[in-house]
């Protein structure tokens with residue numbers, strides 16, 4: 595039996611630690627990003643790239659990126675807007691990309707990566723009120739809606755979840771799978 599992907603850690607640019615070239619999710623742009631752009635984005639401070647890896651191996655089973663972002667207060671629904679001060683922009687975290695290797699899909703890893711992203715964002719010292727996600731297509735958006743994320747009315751592939759909602763979601767508990 596092969597080891598499960600239980601290590602969640604920052605991407606290393608060393609192939610001996612993380613084999614970026616061997617990652618295949620079935621979504622070419624997401625595979626290409628990991629191969630060619632991710633390490634550079636980390637160095638430049640544009641994104642934090644976290645991978646799910648197998649203990650004792652350089653295989654990457656999945657990854658996600660987190661960056662600082664902001665959301666226009668007017669884009670949020672009244673239910674959330676009403677509880678926030680009228681700053682104009684609301685501090686947010688952007689889950690820019692998330693992908694699971696084809697051979698690891700359908701085994702709960704996508705949910706674990708999402709849970710890890712929420713947990714890391716929550717533990718950071720930054721203030722933020724919403725986590726936003728840019729989904730590549732409607733199939734990906736439906737994955738995030740499954741966990742309670744909402745589409746922005748003007749842009750259905752852009753989703754958000756409030757910090758309070760996300761922390762309370764039983765579907766995002768790390769011990770789920």
Ligand SMILES: CC(C)(COP(=O)(O)OP(=O)(O)OC[C@H]1O[C@@H](n2cnc3c(N)ncnc32)[C@H](O)[C@@H]1OP(=O)(O)O)[C@@H](O)C(=O)NCCC(=O)NCCS
Pocket residue numbers: 619620621624691692693694695698699700701702703704705706728729730731733734736737738740
């Ligand atoms: C979308 C993706 C991240 C899902 O990861 P995964 O590991 O296969 O998903 P999981 O096994 O963790 O599924 C968790 C739950 O979501 C459901 N789910 C999975 N994909 C779904 C989808 N596209 N729509 C709705 N629900 C979905 C599962 O059925 C499961 O439900 P359950 O808890 O009731 O059993 C993965 O298929 C992937 O990387 N696809 C290619 C890249 C991509 O499209 N990324 C998103 C781009 S923004």
